[in-house]
Amino acid sequence: MQLIDIGANLTHEAFDRDRDAVLQRARAAGVAQLVVTGASREHSPRALELARAHPGFLFATAGVHPHHASEYSAECDAQMRMLLAQPEVVAVGECGLDYHRDLSPRPAQRRAFEHQLQSAVDTGKPLFLHQREAHADFMAMMKQFDGQLPAAVVHCFTGTRQELFDYLDQDWHIGITGWLCDERRGAHLRTLVPHIPAHRLMLETDAPYLLPRTLKPMPKDRRNEPAFLAHIAHEVARERGEEPAVTAASTTHTARAFFGLPVA
Incomplete structure (x- = not known):
């Protein structure tokens, strides 16, 4: 089987001691390509560095997660746009809204999200989205850019049936993680994944989480x-x-089409 991991936080310090071995194990397990998540001013440039060090195997996103939204200044916006201009950077994000932990004030989250939505419009690169307990505001903000946005994937989907169908109604993609395997919190996902069309479904680890x-x-x-x-x-x-093998083939095809990845 060939697989593509559309979201792994490989710049995380948990991988500092053995990152090369982690990548070797991924290849051995059938991971043909991997998108390294950029989620802050610190880690987005590191994601690009990793992608450049492993051409054709690693790719990167560039963005600011809602937890870090308070750092989204004009200077930050310029930095993200410089990163997005690089061919190894294949998506805008991780960006969105997170009202579960509120690590940045909600107005700051919405401002940072709006800037990154505009970046997606301007660059034509797809969106790598995060939403937790903010569905109404998330949908309203996306609606403001209706008809302008390129493709979008709701990364690490953990939401409700209604949320899933709201996203599918917009022709957005869905990223499924090991949350599905959590009998305490993710059992409902087992009833939902059959409803995701094959051309909208992608897989990810969100490692090390x-x-x-x-x-x-x-x-x-x-450690994941x-x-x-x-x-x-x-x-x-x-x-x-x-x-x-069917799931692997379809999700790999979908991920390559979504991110514009070459055939490995």
């Missing part, structure tokens, strides 16, 4: 990594009633 709880054996450090994407693919395939 969201280690699949059904993974056996569990790594001792409880891209090599575990195959486990997520098998879980998704089971719920969709299809062979893992």
Whole structure:
């Protein structure tokens, strides 16, 4: 199977000790390409550096997560636009709204999100979106750019049935993670993934976060990594009633088309 991990936080300090080995394990597990998430002024340039160090295998996004929205100044906007001009950077984000933790004030979140939506319009690059407990405001802000935005993926979808169909009605893509494997919080996703059209579904680990709880054996450090994407693919395939190879092929095709990735 060939897989594409559309969202891994490989610049995270959890990978500092063995990043090269992590990438080797990912390749061995069938991960053909990987998009490194840029989610702040600090980590977006690092994501680009990693992508440049592994051409054709790693790619990057550039953006500011709502947790870091307070840092989104005019200077930050200029920095993000410089990053987005680079060919290795294939999406705008991670950007959006997060009212669950409110690590940045909500007005700051909305301002940062609006700037990044405008960047997507101006660059034509797809959006890598984050939404948590902010659905109404999220949809309203996206509506303001209706008809102007390129493709969009709601990364790490964990929401309700209504939220899923609201996104699908807009022809947005859906990123599914190991949250599906969490019997405490993600069981509802098992009933929802069959409703995601194949040409809208993509897979991601969000590593080092969201280690699949059904993974056996569990790594001792409880760190998620891209090599575990195959486990997520098998879980998704089971719920969709299809062979893992079918899920892998369709999600890989969809991810390449969405991000404009070359055939590896």
